[in-house]
Amino acid sequence: MSSQHWMMKYMQTFQCVGSECELNCCVGWDVALQPGEASQVKAALQKIDVYQEGVQPVFQVMEQTQTMPQMKSGHCVMLTETQMCGLRSQCGESTLPSVCSMYPREVKRYGTRLELSAKTSCPEIARILLLSPNATDRVPLTPTSLPRTRTDFAVDQPNKQAWTQHLDELRNMALDMLSLPYPTGHCLFFLTEVAHRLRGVLDASTERDPGMGIHTAIEPLLVRKNLGATHAHLNQLNWTGEAILPVILNLLTIRAVGAAKNPHDPIRKLYSYLCSYNQLSPLDIDAASRILWPKHQARAAQLSGQWGEVVDGFARRYALHYWHHEWFPRHPSMVEYVVRHLLLHGMHRVLLVNHPDIAYYLDKNEVVPRDVLEEVAVSVLSKVTRSFEHQDLIQKVMEPLKVQGSWSTTQKLCFL
Numbered sequence: 001m002s003s004q005h006w007m008m009k010y011m012q013t014f015q016c017v018g019s020e021c022e023l024n025c026c027v028g029w030d031v032a033l034q035p036g037e038a039s040q041v042k043a044a045l046q047k048i049d050v051y052q053e054g055v056q057p058v059f060q061v062m063e064q065t066q067t068m069p070q071m072k073s074g075h076c077v078m079l080t081e082t083q084m085c086g087l088r089s090q091c092g093e094s095t096l097p098s099v100c101s102m103y104p105r106e107v108k109r110y111g112t113r114l115e116l117s118a119k120t121s122c123p124e125i126a127r128i129l130l131l132s133p134n135a136t137d138r139v140p141l142t143p144t145s146l147p148r149t150r151t152d153f154a155v156d157q158p159n160k161q162a163w164t165q166h167l168d169e170l171r172n173m174a175l176d177m178l179s180l181p182y183p184t185g186h187c188l189f190f191l192t193e194v195a196h197r198l199r200g201v202l203d204a205s206t207e208r209d210p211g212m213g214i215h216t217a218i219e220p221l222l223v224r225k226n227l228g229a230t231h232a233h234l235n236q237l238n239w240t241g242e243a244i245l246p247v248i249l250n251l252l253t254i255r256a257v258g259a260a261k262n263p264h265d266p267i268r269k270l271y272s273y274l275c276s277y278n279q280l281s282p283l284d285i286d287a288a289s290r291i292l293w294p295k296h297q298a299r300a301a302q303l304s305g306q307w308g309e310v311v312d313g314f315a316r317r318y319a320l321h322y323w324h325h326e327w328f329p330r331h332p333s334m335v336e337y338v339v340r341h342l343l344l345h346g347m348h349r350v351l352l353v354n355h356p357d358i359a360y361y362l363d364k365n366e367v368v369p370r371d372v373l374e375e376v377a378v379s380v381l382s383k384v385t386r387s388f389e390h391q392d393l394i395q396k397v398m399e400p401l402k403v404q405g406s407w408s409t410t411q412k413l414c415f416l
Contacts, residue, residue: 005141007116008324010128011105012139014118025103025122026076026085028265031068037097038062044091068097105147106325110167116141117325120318121386127378129317136320162206163332166214170334173222174323182231184315188342188414189234190227194218195334196407204332241346241416243409245296246289247397248346248416253282254393267383270351277356292354299353299362306367311352314377315345339401342413344384349416351380 033041042059058077061069069077078087088096104122108115118125129135173194178187197217201210220226256271271282278295280288303311322341352358355376361368388394401410 005114005116006138007141007145008118008135008321009137009139010125010132010135010321011116011118011145012142013128013132014125016124026079026083028074029076031076031097031099033062033066033068034098038066040095041068041087041097044087044095048090068100102147107146114141114146115324116145117321119325119385120321120381121383123378123382126382126385129321130314130377130381131374133313136317136324138324161204161332162209163202163204165209166202167327170214171323171327173218174327175320178316178319178323180227182227184312184319185414186231186234187316188319188345189411190221190230191334192338192342192407192411192414193221193230195338196404197221198334199404203335239412239415241412242289242293244346244412244416245293245350246285247401248343248350249280249282249288249292250285251343251394251397252347252351253285254397255388257282265386267386270355270380270383273356274351274354277359278354292350295359296350296354299359300349302362302365303353303358303368307370307373310370310373311377314352314381315349318348318381319345335402339398339410340388342410343398343401344388346413346416347384348377348380351384352377355380 038059041062045058058069061067071077076085078085080086080089085096085100088100093101104119104125106117106119108117120126120129174191177190177194178184180187180190198214201213201217252267252271255265256268274280275282275288278292280291282288319341322344323337326340327337357372357376358368361372400406
């Protein structure tokens with residue numbers, strides 16, 4: 001990979017737009033202010049007559065907490081009835097706090113190269129990514145696409161560790177694998193095999209460059225003939241995701257029920273909606289899994305028959321985004337990234353197939369309208385990927401899946 005700066009193509013068409021209240025980035029987020037930003041916002045608002053009524057309490061909260069104040073509903077006080085930012089519309093983009101200016105964009109540096117992508121927790125990014133066939137193409141980065149506010153890029157600056165010397169090579173291999181003309185689940189399985197074979201060859205503890213050791217470990221997996229044979233073999237397997245469904249429901253319960261510190265987390269409403277429709281108790285994971293599994297199997301088969309290529313396209317585009325956007329030296333273990341991705345993939349799959357707006361048609365043996373399918377896919381992805389990585393309980397659920405002895409169970413997430 002050259003040192004040319006590049007970005008994912010979906011950034012060419014991204015514009016910050018208003019959205020439904022429950023999906024807006026101005027709802028339920030704790031927006032931390034950088035030093036001096038509270039004064040900057042205060043100075044801007046004092047010039048706008050519409051904000052004079054009751055504005056002093058807002059300033060006090062900002063100055064005391066160094067965060068943007070929220071209403072009881074979880075909305076930022078700057079969010080207007082049209083779901084647009086009043087601070088931006090009244091005072092200009094330059095007055096926004098750095099977090100608001102940056103999100104959902106993410107700029108990273110690797111060596112001398114800048115890379116621009118964005119977070120799918122933003123519903124507009126999720127929409128462009130899932131619904132635009134060429135959204136994941138990598139194209140040259142244009143300076144005008146960069147956000148006004150930039151973070152400290154040094155956090156992703158590569159060092160002389162053995163792991164970072166091979167990042168480009170391995171990431172390009174992952175993206176190539178995900179572009180193979182096989183079902184996305186098969187391509188994900190190939191990545192699990194690569195990660196499994198790299199155990200002990202290249203990770204954070206590797207002190208010396210393993211050199212040809214990497215190629216020796218994974219070269220058989222890169223031969224097109226071998227990939228084709230594995231693809232054919234996977235078609236013959238009768239793997240079931242029944243054993244892995246409780247893990248997905250457990251994660252969803254942690255995200256939805258366990259997120260007590262953020263009652264406005266949008267996935268709470270989504271998961272409650274799904275549980276109510278399917279008569280599941282999120283506090284009894286085993287019973288919920290037994291009830292949901294036969295429904296999931298039947299619905300997944302129906303949806304595949306109706307919109308198989310479309311749904312597979314959703315999975316592939318998110319996978320390509322994930323391996324471009326997420327894989328950097330911060331967590332130098334391919335196993336770590338594989339497990340994270342498979343869990344996000346599994347949660348999106350379960351929520352999409354069993355979402356009441358989808359299940360309503362499937363349970364009546366009717367075709368799901370294309371616009372309904374797309375709307376649900378975008379909504380689910382933006383909610384599932386919101387703050388997923390930062391919860392300690394989720395990390396505890398992930399740990400057993402990374403153990404060698406449970407790897408075959410982990411691989412079943414590819415086919416859920």
